Amino acid sequence: MYGNEAAVGEGIAAADVDREDVVVATKVHPDNLASESVRETARESLDRLGVDRVDLLYVHWPIGAYDPDETLPAFDALREAGLTDHVGVSNFTPELLREAEGVLDAPIAAHQVECHPRFQQPDLRAIAAERDHALVGYSPLAQGEILDDPDFAGIAEEHDLRPAVLALAWGLARDVTPIPKATGDHVTENLRAVTAEVPETALDAVDALEGGERRIDPDAAAWNR
Numbered sequence: 042m043y044g045n046e047a048a049v050g051e052g053i054a055a056a057d058v059d060r061e062d063v064v065v066a067t068k069v070h071p072d073n074l075a076s077e078s079v080r081e082t083a084r085e086s087l088d089r090l091g092v093d094r095v096d097l098l099y100v101h102w103p104i105g106a107y108d109p110d111e112t113l114p115a116f117d118a119l120r121e122a123g124l125t126d127h128v129g130v131s132n133f134t135p136e137l138l139r140e141a142e143g144v145l146d147a148p149i150a151a152h153q154v155e156c157h158p159r160f161q162q163p164d165l166r167a168i169a170a171e172r173d174h175a176l177v178g179y180s181p182l183a184q185g186e187i188l189d190d191p192d193f194a195g196i197a198e199e200h201d202l203r204p205a206v207l208a209l210a211w212g213l214a215r216d217v218t219p220i221p222k223a224t225g226d227h228v229t230e231n232l233r234a235v236t237a238e239v240p241e242t243a244l245d246a247v248d249a250l251e252g253g254e255r256r257i258d259p260d261a262a263a264w265n266r
Contacts, residue, residue: 042070042101050091065090066097066151068131069116071105078106079115083124097151098125100141102132104261109137113144120147129153129177134263135168142172153177156217158193158208159186159253170216178212181219184256192250200243209234211247 046067053063067090073082083098098119100112116128127150130141142149152169156162156178169176187193188204197207205221209231212219221231258265 042068046086046089047091050089054091060092064097065092065095066099066129067095068099068101071102071107074100074106074108074112076111076115079112080119083119087124094123095125097127097129099129099131099151099153100133102259102261103130103137103263104259109140109144113141117146127151132262135164137263138168138172149174151175151177151218153179153220155180155255155257156212156219157181157183157187158211158247158250159183159190160255161215161248161252162217166215166217176217178217178219180256181212181217181221182208183253186256193247196243196246199246200240202237202239202243203230203233205230206234206237207239207243207247210237210239211244214239214244215248 049065053060053065056063067086069079069082073079087093087095098116100107100116106112116125119125120128128145128147129151130138130149131153133141133152138149138152149172151174152165154162154165154176156176157180160183162176162178166176182188182205183190187208193208194204197204200207202210205227209219209221213234223231
C-alpha cells in the first residue's frame with residue numbers, strides 16, 4: 042500500500058547495523074485479511090523486504106476482509122512458522138481489542154493508532170498500560186498541523202522547545218511510541234525528542250489541551266460503524 046517495502050529492505054541491507062538491532066514492522070492490507078491472503082501477502086512482503094522474518098506484523102484496519110475468527114488464526118500461524126516474531130493490530134476500538142485477545146494465541150504486542158497532543162487517546166493508552174502492549178502513535182504531529190497550533194506552539198516557546206520536539210517528547214513521556222513521517226533536516230530535529238529535557242510542567246500543559254478531531258477518519262473505520 043505504501044510502496045516502500047523494497048526501499049526499506051535495501052536500506053536494511055546497506056546499513057552498517059546488525060539486523061537484530063533493527064525492528065522491522067509491516068502490515069497486511071484490509072483487502073488481504075482473509076486467511077489464505079494473509080499467508081500469501083505476508084510472504085510477498087518478506088520477499089520485498091529481503092528478510093526471512095519481520096519483528097512485527099500488523100492487521101492494518103479491522104475492515105475489508107477482516108473476520109477475527111479467520112484473520113487472526115492466520116497471524117498466529119505466521120508467528121508459529123517463524124515469519125513474524127510478534128502480532129500487532131491497528132485502528133482497533135477497545136471492543137475489537139478485547140475480541141482479538143480472545144481469538145489470538147499470541148499476545149497483542151502493539152496497537153497502532155492516531156495519537157498526538159490534540160488527539161491523546163487516553164482510553165487506548167490506559168488499555169495498553171493495563172494489557173502491557175505498546176501503543177504506537179501515527180501522525181504524532183497531526184499531519185503537521187500541531188506545528189502551527191497557537192496554543193501548542195505557545196507551550197513549546199515558553200519552554201524553549203521546538204514544537205515537533207515537544208510533540209514527540211510528550212508522546213514518549215506518555216508511553217506512546219511516535220512514528221513521524223519526515224525527510225531531510227526534519228529527521229534530525231525529530232530525533233532530538235529522544236534526549237530532550239522536557240519539564241513536567243510542559244507535559245502537563247500539553248495534557249490539558251482541549252481535544253480535537255481525528256485527521257485520519259475513513260467512513261469504514263470501526264469507530265464509525
